Amino acid sequence: MKVVSVVSRKGGSGKSTVATALAGTFATGGVPSAIVDLDPQGSASAWGSSRPADRASVEVVVAKPANLGEVLGGLRARGVAMTIVDTPPHNDAAVAGALAFADVVLMPALPSAFDLHALASQLEGVVQSRKPALAILNSVTPNTVGLREAQAAVAAMGLQLLAVCRRMAWQYAAARGLSPTELEPRGEAANETRAICEAVIKMLDGEGR
Ligand SMILES: Nc1ncnc2c1ncn2[C@@H]1O[C@H](COP(=O)(O)OP(=O)(O)OP(=O)(O)O)[C@@H](O)[C@H]1O
Numbered sequence: 001m002k003v004v005s006v007v008s009r010k011g012g013s014g015k016s017t018v019a020t021a022l023a024g025t026f027a028t029g030g031v032p033s034a035i036v037d038l039d040p041q042g043s044a045s046a047w048g049s050s051r052p053a054d055r056a057s058v059e060v061v062v063a064k065p066a067n068l069g070e071v072l073g074g075l076r077a078r079g080v081a082m083t084i085v086d087t088p089p090h091n092d093a094a095v096a097g098a099l100a101f102a103d104v105v106l107m108p109a110l111p112s113a114f115d116l117h118a119l120a121s122q123l124e125g126v127v128q129s130r131k132p133a134l135a136i137l138n139s140v141t142p143n144t145v146g147l148r149e150a151q152a153a154v155a156a157m158g159l160q161l162l163a164v165c166r167r168m169a170w171q172y173a174a175a176r177g178l179s180p181t182e183l184e185p186r187g188e189a190a191n192e193t194r195a196i197c198e199a200v201i202k203m204l205d206g207e208g209r
């Protein structure tokens with residue numbers, strides 16, 4: 001079983017949106033998938049509860065950082081092949097646990113100075129974890145100076161980067177317990193979701209940092 005942990009110190013950067021989109025996409029692609037929700041806010045759990053019964057099942061397990069290893073062991077034993085760990089923004093133990101168990105780390109950040117500062121401040125822990133990592137600049141507006149500056153700032157941190165635009169399909173999908181690839185398979189948000197999945201697979205195959 002592979003573990004993809006989604007972390008950022010900033011609230012509202014898109015952790016739960018990305019985590020649920022990936023789980024839904026992998027599950028629909030035939031990969032038995034689960035989410036571990038380390039956030040008491042429970043966004044990923046709410047997504048799981050609203051997921052339509054006729055969709056590929058995604059087990060969402062609520063866990064505390066201290067139980068993460070045990071919960072992941074249980075999922076592995078039940079034949080889950082891909083687990084996405086969604087984390088809260090302000091819980092160092094949750095982030096440390098998620099990094100420790102991760103095969104791949106995803107770091108969503110809005111393209112703002114404050115979010116990029118938070119991303120930079122988390123970089124040391126991710127580098128120390130020696131796990132392949134991908135920054136996701138989320139909710140961007142294409143062709144803006146702000147986006148170009150944010151891309152340059154992330155590149156200067158030595159991180160691989162994907163950009164995801166601000167689109168209603170991301171919100172609609174999350175509200176319906178779906179991934180954008182399930183909501184509107186030919187839409188732009190679906191393309192962005194697949195790009196993240198492909199980057200994750202490459203990193204798992206050892207082609208990332
Ligand atoms: N690409 C996007 N386009 C439009 N809306 C988005 C996009 N990504 C996220 N959102 C919206 O932004 C808000 C924050 O996203 P989300 O809840 O995934 O962030 P989070 O990092 O998990 O937040 P928290 O730190 O509170 O757990 C949500 O309302 C979500 O629907």
Ligand SMILES: [Mg+2]
Binds near residue numbers: 016017039086087
């Ligand atoms: Mg969240």
